[in-house]
Amino acid sequence: MPAQQVPHKLSLPDLQQLVLYTGNLMRTSLASRTKELNKQPNAELVHAVDDTLRLLMDSPGAPSYRYYTEHGLLEVPDLRQSSRIPAEDRNDVQVTAKLFYLSENTQHVYPPIHVDAAVNHLQKLLGVSTIDTFLVSFAGDHSLKNTCQAWSALETYQQQGVIGRLGVSDFSAQNIDEILTNKSIKVKPSINQINVGSCCDMPKETIEHAKRNGIELLHNSDSADILSTEELSKLLSSRAVVPKTTTVTPRWVIKYHVFVQCRSVVADKGYIVMGDAL
Template structure:
């Protein structure tokens, strides 16, 4: 993809991969706007956070506000405000909970997906360990991909990088099948379940959670938190790309890390 130059915007080099750090959305105006959409499975917060980061990082400055890695053709758009970094002295007082979303258009699972997600998170927050790591699989992900991903997460758990593992939107039957896996070493500690009407969880799911010591919680995240078309539109509107971008994954804690490839 050729480099592009636009008025009031620095030159963006040709790239094939993108990593974008939104920073802590709790410190921006995006949270207030997105909060009212909680029960509508809205991805408003993420979309606004990406747009805000692109505005700050790519416009109105005469200095490069991104990192570009020639060998891998990777464009990294950082959180210039460093709003998510945790001071080492405060680490014991901060609970780090992260969530990895597998999105539409992802290829068959690869170990690098987990490795990159955790590495990006460690860099963003300036931490070595994660207290709770939740993974949200796409509805079309195969049982084989889910098993491979969980096995790699178990390895991080065994090394002490992750303290607790969790799942998202596993119903009674799916969770039962998962817990009955013969090669399961680490049970999930939490199952985040989304309902349009946040009133009560299914009783069979509650009983299953109590039986296995799994906390059942509500979450307001849409399972389709960012589509390929939405990301492509955002990058196009900010004059970053013309080609379609495949959105690989998103990690969310206080903010978001978006990873994508240019088709």
């Protein structure tokens, strides 16, 4: 599907969908502000989106938007063009990703199409065919009846070799057991990422349950609702991407890291945001 190039500084077409790539935040001033940004769970994402829009709209000679007429899709590409992993370097890095389903949009229904879109967009951005570790965060009800379709989509990617390890975020022991005991699910989560807030210790029962089932526990400070409609709409309108009367609802966000294995350092981290205009 060909994209129409939209020249810099011209009036933008009305969008029905938006996909925005922040690009490599390690190449920006945000990389040196980690402690400050960690004070608010989604501060890094909000600042990254705003910085990406600023770069697009204010920098002379910045790459244009791409607009896909068929779906009314406005794409903000990786403006820094620094995220593609050379094929010869792929075995030297680990790619991890975390997909956030946002509760205000899903009403506790998690469409598997969002998994497909997130995987495809990340492959496109990084220039890779595989993702070493993939986590999923469901903002809202974690019961299997609501998450099974999304998990089934992830399971298919794992069985195809596209995804290595699969994990979940903030699952209770009961939620984990629902997956472990369900015979129709072939790929079980090997990671559970827990938000412990201001506390440094995980509950003892959580640790014991993970040990019994061979699940790795990781800390995180992410907000499950990592981006709200109000935040995204305000960011876009403040940079004149959409009129102030336009509401853009985020459907999902993916957060990714690229680690250099031999040095255990982060070479790339960033976000992809997908939203719909109302």
